[in-house]
Every structure is written in structure tokens, then in C-alpha cells.
Amino acid sequence: MRRIRAAAVGAVTLSLVLAAAACGGGSTGGGGSNEQPRTLTYWASNQGANIEVDKKVLQPELDKFEKETGIEVKLEVVPWSDLLNRILTATTSGQGPDVLNIGNTWSASLQSTGALLPWDEENFGKIGGKDRFVPSALGSTGVQGQDPAAVPLYSMAYALYYNKKMFADAGITEPPATWDELVATGRKLTTDGTSAIGVEGSNLSNNIHQVFVLGKQHGADFFTPDGKPDFTSDGAVAAVKQYVDLMAEHRIVAKGNAEYAQNQSLSDFANDRTAMVLWQTASATFASHGMKEDEWGVAPAPVQSGAPGQGKAVNSMVAGINMAVFKNTKNIDGAMRFVKFMTGDEEQKILNKAYGSIPPVTSAQQDPAFATPALAVLRKTLATSAAALPQVPEESQFETVVGTAVKELFAEAAAGQPVTAESVRAKLEKAQQQMPKK
Structure with a gap:
């Protein structure tokens, strides 16, 4: 999980949320009842030195996605101190984003709410397949033996x-x-x-x-x-x-x-x-x-x-950021296209270079930018001496x-x-x- 996440919600509050029948989030984003909306809402976690840095990194890439697909992505960068509470509120109210970042250590907890889209073989197939991702990153996407609740976006150690x-x-x-x-x-x-x-x-x-x-x-x-x-x-x-x-x-x-x-x-x-x-x-x-x-x-x-x-x-610990989709989004096709875009080789290189992190996508790691002495230490750590927090x-x-x-x-x-x-x-x-x- 990245730029260290403050788990701001109390245990009692969280246990009540997890016991509730979660309905997930997702915005209508416009469009009629017989067509997919042309907008998505995206909650991004704060990865840079401040929120303005994240906006400068992400907005050009979201503009690129809109130019390619015609789908506008409405961005909100959420501070770590607020993110978990915001997500938990969204799982019970249904008033949340279409796509969001989560700290990878939260994957199993949020999976248990039932609000996030499970990444089964079919859904992974829509973004190029599960085998594109580094195994250590996949190990922090939810409870073992269940379909992951999210896909890896940035890896850290x-x-x-x-x-x-x-x-x-x-x-x-x-x-x-x-x-x-x-x-x-x-x-x-x-x-x-x-x-x-x-x-x-x-x-x-x-x-x-x-x-x-x-x-x-x-x-x-x-x-x-x-x-x-x-x-x-x-x-x-x-x-x-x-x-x-x-x-x-x-x-x-x-x-x-x-x-x-x-x-x-x-x-x-x-x-x-x-x-x-x-x-x-x-x-x-x-x-x-x-x-x-x-x-x-x-x-x-x-x-x-x-x-x-x-x-x-x-x-x-196996640190990183995962990307999740609220399963009741009214723009599931757009959400899938957006996740595919963000986890594609080109964007993985751009975003992880900007944040100094490591792509969890194996092919993107081959870029020489991720072979610097500093990142070589981190890559070796992830491959040989890191452990996932309890899922x-x-x-x-x-x-x-x-x-x-x-x-x-x-x-x-x-x-x-x-x-x-x-x-x-x-x-x-x-x-x-x-x-x-x-």
C-alpha cells in the first residue's frame, strides 16, 4: 500500500460495515438507460508528494484515454487519511466511484463486503490475462482460493x-x-x-x-x-x-x-x-x-x-496499489476498458516512472528505466524477500x-x-x- 495509508476507520465501524449487505458504488455518468454512459468516476490514491502532483501526473493520461475511447474520466485524488472511510461508506451507500485505487493490504477486507467486482478468468481475459502480472503482486489481491477483488497497478517494496x-x-x-x-x-x-x-x-x-x-x-x-x-x-x-x-x-x-x-x-x-x-x-x-x-x-x-x-x-511487506471496480457500476464496459488502459504496458511504464514505483506487469518491467540501482534493490526484494500482509x-x-x-x-x-x-x-x-x- 502506498505513501503510507492511514487506516482511519475504527474496528467497530468496520465490523459493522463488513456485516452489512454491501451494494457497491458507481456513478450513472450520464447516458440513457439503453446505452453505456460516456463518463467514469475514478478515485485515485495519493501517490505523489501531494494531491496536485497526482493531478499533474494522471490528468494527461486520462485525457489520452478519453481521446482514444470517447469516455471522460472524472478524477478525484483521495488522501490516504480519508480513503478507507470513503470506500467503506461507498460500499454501504452505493454512492461511490466506478473505479478506484485501494491499498493492496485492504484487498481481502474490501473483498468481504461483496461490493467489488471479482476478477475471475473472464474478467482478467478482458484486460489481457492474469499471467501478465507478477505473482507477488497477485498475492495481495484478496483471499487465497477466491477470485481477486482487484488487479495490481503499482508495486513497491x-x-x-x-x-x-x-x-x-x-x-x-x-x-x-x-x-x-x-x-x-x-x-x-x-x-x-x-x-x-x-x-x-x-x-x-x-x-x-x-x-x-x-x-x-x-x-x-x-x-x-x-x-x-x-x-x-x-x-x-x-x-x-x-x-x-x-x-x-x-x-x-x-x-x-x-x-x-x-x-x-x-x-x-x-x-x-x-x-x-x-x-x-x-x-x-x-x-x-x-x-x-x-x-x-x-x-x-x-x-x-x-x-x-x-x-x-x-x-x-509486498507493498503496492491495486485497482478495483465497484460491481454495480453502470458503465462496466467503460470501467473494464479503463483498467485495461491503466494496466497496459505503455501506461504502466509512464505511471510507474512518474511515481518511482515498479510495474506489476512483467513485460513493462523490462524497460531500462526500472533497472536503475535503486529499483534493482526493490525488484530483488519483491522477488526474493517480501511477504504479503495477512489476506x-x-x-x-x-x-x-x-x-x-x-x-x-x-x-x-x-x-x-x-x-x-x-x-x-x-x-x-x-x-x-x-x-x-x-
Whole structure:
């Protein structure tokens, strides 16, 4: 999911929505009852440094689509802080777009509402076939064994970005490869005016992404194989504590980061206030802050020991944006043509170049633009050491309640309160109690 999504809806609200008989969205867009409308409404997620950047990227492509098809696409770029709530409201009211972006980690949750068009073999055939897409991206499109609820649009992975000058000034020649190395490096980089690494303690989804990966490294999945929450295992507790301890114990994260929300850590990084940041496909955002490409480096995100890989050496979640269609749209043919257009090779190259992301369409990845050193790290991560977040209907609640638990622990760390295994477990137990009972 991209530019980190704030899962703003509470667990109780979401559980009520998921229990409702969802009717989906879709605009009439004009046209008579016997003909397809000549307009589509499209909710795009905020991928650029701000909404205006997204409009500048997307509108020329939507104009191109209109010229080719005669179908006007009415664009709204929705901030991540509002997107999930907007989608959930649309699933119950029926007042939503024809086509929309969703964070890929929400796929299973939104699939369970019944509001999104299932991508069966016939529907995939209308956009060129399922085998056009990279398997790791398809793994975050809904519950395994069911037809996907969406198709991949942009792919991303986490990496460790570092400020080359700050590293050189501190006499550091290599980026850290393990968490112990990161802490040791971080202590060399932390001064009165700068901190070693930035976090976004108030960004619930970023919290989830980081502790999910650390959980995998500690042998925890946060859900049992039958889909029940498992937030209080020793591995889950160790993962959350290790992340918060970057501030609480090691003090290589500034206390003010406890209040940081979306993209604030990137601003600090681009302005030499922090030396490192763990982020997903960040090059375009750095450029928007005026940072030159030769000023930063990128390396695989740290692991506990050894090298990144499968199992306990996972170092990223499978990040990305999916594209979905409300199944009661009154312009299903137009929606399908639009999805085909946006996932076609030409548009995949244009859009992913603009956002610094990676095409989830295999053939589009062959463009030399996606073979840069920075993107090579991300492509290898997606192919060899990334794992999809749990594809369960309760995933969105998981992001909210566990993300909030981590936020509260960062706030306590910033206030000088001790963060212990017992206090972490208590927060996670409270979060688990807020999940719907099966």
C-alpha cells in the first residue's frame, strides 16, 4: 500500500460495515438507460508528494484515454487519511466511484463486503490475462482460493535509504545490513541536531508495515493459519518492542517522531535532519523535496542476521496499489476498458516512472528505466524477500488496532516512560480484544 495509508476507520465501524449487505458504488455518468454512459468516476490514491502532483501526473493520461475511447474520466485524488472511510461508506451507500485505487493490504477486507467486482478468468481475459502480472503482486489481491477483488497497478517494496554525506561525515562506509549494525551505525549518526533514523509514530499503517516485517523475522504472523488474531505471541511482542526501542532504548530516533504522520519522516530525511529512513519506493518523493539522486543511497532493509530471503529473513511487506471496480457500476464496459488502459504496458511504464514505483506487469518491467540501482534493490526484494500482509477479512481492523498500540507505545517512549515486554504485551492484548469475535 502506498505513501503510507492511514487506516482511519475504527474496528467497530468496520465490523459493522463488513456485516452489512454491501451494494457497491458507481456513478450513472450520464447516458440513457439503453446505452453505456460516456463518463467514469475514478478515485485515485495519493501517490505523489501531494494531491496536485497526482493531478499533474494522471490528468494527461486520462485525457489520452478519453481521446482514444470517447469516455471522460472524472478524477478525484483521495488522501490516504480519508480513503478507507470513503470506500467503506461507498460500499454501504452505493454512492461511490466506478473505479478506484485501494491499498493492496485492504484487498481481502474490501473483498468481504461483496461490493467489488471479482476478477475471475473472464474478467482478467478482458484486460489481457492474469499471467501478465507478477505473482507477488497477485498475492495481495484478496483471499487465497477466491477470485481477486482487484488487479495490481503499482508495486513497491521497503528499503533502507541513507544520506551519503551524513554517512561520510561520520566515517561510515557501508549501510547497515542487520538490526544490530543499524543500532551501532545509528549511535554514530545521532547528534544534538540530527537523529539516525526517522519513524512515523502516528502513522498507523507504517507502524503495521514495520512490525509485520519484524514479526516475520521473529517467527510471528499476527494471525493463526485459520485466520484468528494472534497478537500476543512472544514473536509479536518482540517485534513491536524492537521497533519502539529504536526510540525508547537506543535513542536513535528523535522523540518528536512519536507524533509524525504521513511523509514527515521523508521531509526530515530530505532536509538532512535524519540520516536514514525505512520507506517504500521513495525516490520520487525525495526528488519532490529537492533532493538530488546522488545525495542518497539505498540498501535492502535490515534483517536479524545473514542476508534477506524467505522465512525469518523477510525484510519487506509486498507493498503496492491495486485497482478495483465497484460491481454495480453502470458503465462496466467503460470501467473494464479503463483498467485495461491503466494496466497496459505503455501506461504502466509512464505511471510507474512518474511515481518511482515498479510495474506489476512483467513485460513493462523490462524497460531500462526500472533497472536503475535503486529499483534493482526493490525488484530483488519483491522477488526474493517480501511477504504479503495477512489476506484475511479483518486485515483493516488489524492495521487500526495494532497500529494504534504501536502509536501509544511511541508516545510513552517519547514521554520517558519505560517500554517493557509486559507493557507491549498489554497493549497488544488490548488490541486483540478489539478485534471481531469469530
